[in-house]
Amino acid sequence: MSGSTIIFYLLAALTLVSGAMAVTTRHIFRAAIYLLFSLIGIAGLYFWMQYEFIAAVQIVVYVGGIVVLIIFSIFLTQSAGELLPKQKFGRTLFSALAAFCGLALTMVQVYEHTFEGTQESAIAPTVANIGNQMLGVNDTGYALPFEVVSMLLLAALIGCIVIALRSPKGVVATTKGQLTEDIKPVINIKETESIN
Amino acid sequence: MTLEPGLYHILFISAALFFIGVFGFFTRRNLITMLMSIELILNSVNLNFIAFNKYVWPNRLDGLFFTIFVIAIAAAEAAVAIAIIINLYRSHQSIDVDRTTELKY
Numbered sequence: 001m002s003g004s005t006i007i008f009y010l011l012a013a014l015t016l017v018s019g020a021m022a023v024t025t026r027h028i029f030r031a032a033i034y035l036l037f038s039l040i041g042i043a044g045l046y047f048w049m050q051y052e053f054i055a056a057v058q059i060v061v062y063v064g065g066i067v068v069l070i071i072f073s074i075f076l077t078q079s080a081g082e083l084l085p086k087q088k089f090g091r092t093l094f095s096a097l098a099a100f101c102g103l104a105l106t107m108v109q110v111y112e113h114t115f116e117g118t119q120e121s122a123i124a125p126t127v128a129n130i131g132n133q134m135l136g137v138n139d140t141g142y143a144l145p146f147e148v149v150s151m152l153l154l155a156a157l158i159g160c161i162v163i164a165l166r167s168p169k170g171v172v173a174t175t176k177g178q179l180t181e182d183i184k185p186v187i188n189i190k191e192t193e194s195i196n
Numbered sequence: 197m198t199l200e201p202g203l204y205h206i207l208f209i210s211a212a213l214f215f216i217g218v219f220g221f222f223t224r225r226n227l228i229t230m231l232m233s234i235e236l237i238l239n240s241v242n243l244n245f246i247a248f249n250k251y252v253w254p255n256r257l258d259g260l261f262f263t264i265f266v267i268a269i270a271a272a273e274a275a276v277a278i279a280i281i282i283n284l285y286r287s288h289q290s291i292d293v294d295r296t297t298e299l300k301y
Contacts (some may be wrong), residue, residue, distance in 0.1 A: 005200060012209050024220075035232045039235075045206070049246060049247070053250075061267050066271060077228065077281065098218070115252050117252050166286075178211065
């Protein structure tokens with residue numbers, strides 16, 4: 001058993017165990033930290049497969065961005081040290097059963113299928129090759145999706161600001177003149193909150 | 197099935213991670229933990245793309261590009277979802293999905 005194999009199994013164990021802990025622990029802050037380790041394990045698997053650029057992107061975007069964002073939102077919305085409510089036993093049991101059956105079905109299908117790799121020479125996933133193809137406008141280029149994703153990110157940015165904006169009068173973002181009975185008590189809570 | 201890690205091992209990790217995420221999505225009732233489950237699911241998909249790129253079509257980089265775009269879209273999705281969650285918490289003082297029934301009106 002070579003060192004590479006041992007590292008692979010260690011990374012796999014890190015990813016799966018922390019992933020399982022992230023969805024089962026009742027401390028929400030610990031769940032975020034377990035998610036962090038699971039994402040680091042996946043980045044390690046990308047390094048193991050020698051896709052260094054994707055591994056770096058994984059660490060920068062997920063570990064440095066999304067997990068920090070999740071931790072901030074936990075601080076904003078949860079009271080510290082409070083446990084998540086316990087789930088009904090039946091719900092947990094049937095969810096576990098459904099997940100296990102799905103996994104078994106998928107793996108049976110995968111193991112029955114033989115994947116035949118291509119015989120052509122490999123392209124190294126270097127940053128130069130990635131950049132050339134990313135902005136290429138020929139048949140294999142990805143210039144159009146690149147531009148579409150940049151528009152999507154701009155839309156998401158503006159959308160986040162509009163959604164999370166606290167309006168000056170304390171009114172929840174809703175269409176003017178369509179305040180129904182259900183929404184009114186919510187506005188009252190908001191107004192008392194802003195007075196306090 | 198050998199002990200030497202290859203495509204099938206990575207596919208197993210990816211499938212297991214996917215269904216861990218599905219299990220979390222079924223059992224959790226807090227919006228932030230449900231978002232964490234979605235992140236796990238998206239990451240398992242990325243792992244699949246990279247594994248197929250490396251072991252089945254190493255002469256192309258398409259799997260890698262799909263992974264990059266999925267990461268970008270997942271980041272945008274997480275940001276919008278957290279903005280909605282914080283707004284929901286402001287108006288309902290709770291982010292439990294069982295208690296947010298007013299959202300549909």
